[in-house]
Amino acid sequence: MTAEKVVEVSRGALVESLHRGHVAVVNAKNELLYSVGNPHEVIYARSSMKPLQAIPIVETGAADHYGFDNADLSLACASHNGEDQHTTRVQAILDRTGLSVADLQCGTHNPKLEAAYEALIKSGEPLTAIYNNCSGKHSGMLATARHMKESTADYYKLDHPVQQRILEVISDLTEVPVDDIAIGVDGCGVPVHAVPLENLALSFAKMADPSGLPEKRRDAVRKITTAMAAEPEMVGGTERFCTDFMHAMNGRMFAKAGAEGVYCIGDSETGIGIALKIEDGNARATSAVALEVLSQLGLLTDEQREQLHDYHYPPLENARKEKIGELSPAFTLKEYTVASS
C-alpha cells in the first residue's frame, strides 16, 4: 500500500502541488477502524510522542514533588512558540528544580513565532535553549532526573534512565516491543521513536480511553491529557493549530503535531486515536487532513467546522495579501475490514 493523495494545493484553475500521506484510525482495543494509504507504515513519531514522553514526570512523582500544575504539564508536552508565556514558565520549572537554562541540552533555534523572534532580536538578549520549542519537554525530563537523583548532564542519551522509562511507556502504549522500536535522533537531541502508524494511533486511543491501563498509568495518562486540553496555549501558542484545535474541542480531544508531517489526535468520547503522516514531511498539509478525518467520522459540529475553516482549507496568500489559492483535503477514509487487511 503506497501513500495516497490527501491534499491538493491549488492556484488559479490548476492544482499546483499535492501531498500524499497515510492515516490510521484505531480504538483502544487495537482495532484498526479506518485508513488512508498504508496504516502499517513505520514512521518516526517525532514530537507527537511528547504526551507519552511526559507520563514518567507524573509516574515518578516528580510532577507532585515540584508542583507541576496543568499548564506546566501541558508545556512538557509542547512544541511551543517561544513566547513569553512559554519561556517564563520553563524558567519557573527550572528554578523550582534547582536547575538552570544551561542544563537544557536541546540546543537553540529561533522562536517559532515571528513576533517572539522579532521581540528577542530587538531586546538584544542572547538566543538560549529556553526558546527551543522542546524546552518544556526538556525541563520535564530534567525534573524527573533530579527527583530520581539521576545525572542531569546526560538525560538526553538513550541509556539514561529518563529515556529508558520513556521507552517502556512508548512500548506499552503502542504495543510494540522495545527491540522493535527503531531509534533516531530528534531535532532536540533526544531519542526519537519509529513505530507503525497504526500503533502510534493506538497509543493515542489508549490515552483517550485509558480504562484498560493499570491504575498508576491510567491516572498519569489522565493528568497529561486533561492538562493539554485545559491549557492548549502551552502546547503551541498564538496561531498554532494544536492550540486553536483543542480550544475549539472544549476539552474533548487532545492533539499533538510532530515534525515531518505527523499529527495525532485522541478523542475521549469515542476513545479513538488518529495518527497521520504526510509522506513528504510538509507540516502545511497536516491540519487539513486531521480535520477532514474528523469531518468524515462525523466528529465535528458545524460551529467547530466554521471556527477551524482556515485550518481545514488553508488559504494561500501572496505578498500583496491577495488570496491566490488554497490547500484542500482530497481523500476518502477507507473503512477497515478483515478482508482488506
Next chain:
Amino acid sequence: MTAEKVVEVSRGALVESLHRGHVAVVNAKNELLYSVGNPHEVIYARSSMKPLQAIPIVETGAADHYGFDNADLSLACASHNGEDQHTTRVQAILDRTGLSVADLQCGTHNPKLEAAYEALIKSGEPLTAIYNNCSGKHSGMLATARHMKESTADYYKLDHPVQQRILEVISDLTEVPVDDIAIGVDGCGVPVHAVPLENLALSFAKMADPSGLPEKRRDAVRKITTAMAAEPEMVGGTERFCTDFMHAMNGRMFAKAGAEGVYCIGDSETGIGIALKIEDGNARATSAVALEVLSQLGLLTDEQREQLHDYHYPPLENARKEKIGELSPAFTLKEYTVASS
C-alpha cells in the same frame, strides 16, 4: 505517468520522508532526451520564468536607455535574499528611471536571508517592497513601462503591455500558443504561467542555444544569460543554490529556482535545457535533483561535484548542530525514445 520518487529524506536507519517529482531534459530542437515521472505535466513555472520575463527589458531598449549593466540584468532575473547588495541596486535602478519604492507593486515579505532580516529589525527601518525577493524583476518591469511611456501604476496586470510582451516571449520560447498558457497570480502579484514541463525545459534550451532565434531575440537572450552567469550573487545571494551553482559552473550554465519546487537549468555547451518539479512543492529537494540530473548526464566535474556536495546530498542538522540525517537523490533518468512517448 505519475510522479516518481526523486529524493529520500533519511534519519538514522530509516527513510523518514520522500519527495516525488518530474524531470524533463530537452534540446533547442524540441527533442525530449530524458525524463523522470511525467515530462508532459502542466506546471506553474513560477520564478523560474524570470529570465524569460527579463527579455523585454533588453528588447524594448529600456536596458540600454537606463544603463542596465550585467548585475542589474541579473537582479531583474532574481529571487534575491534582500541583502544590502540587492536592495541598494534596486534603489539605484528606481532612481535612474525616476521612480521610487512606492511604485513597486510586489507587496512585502521579510528578507529571505535571516541575517538581512535581523539587520532590518535591529535598524528599526520599515519593511518595504524593496526587500521582496521579486523587487529586481518589478523594477525591470517598471523600467520597461517607463521607457515605453506606458502606465507605471498597473504594470502587474495581465492586460498591461508589459505583461503582454512577456506572454509573447514565453509563448515563443516554450512553443506553447498564448491561448494554451494557463495564468494564475504569482506570489508578487504578477501573472504566473503554466506550461508542460518539457516546454519549460525547451525555453531554457533555447536560451542556452539561441542560434535558431531571430537576431534581436537572440541578442537579448545572450545578454540575459551572460548577465546571470557573470553576476550570480544578484540572482540569489549568500548561501543560495542558484548563486553557488552558477559560481561553480564558471559561466557555462545559468539556472533559476521557482517556488513550489521548480528548478530550471540551461547549459550553453550542450544546448540542453532541464526543468524539474517536486510534486509536493518543497524547495528543499530541488538542488539534490538538479545536481543528480547533471551528474547522470556526465556534466559535472569531480571538482564541481565536491564543491556542491551539500546541495547534492543536503545534510539535516538538529538544534544541537549534530548531523542526524540527509536528503539524497533516488532516481534514474529514463532515456526518451519515440516508442516510450
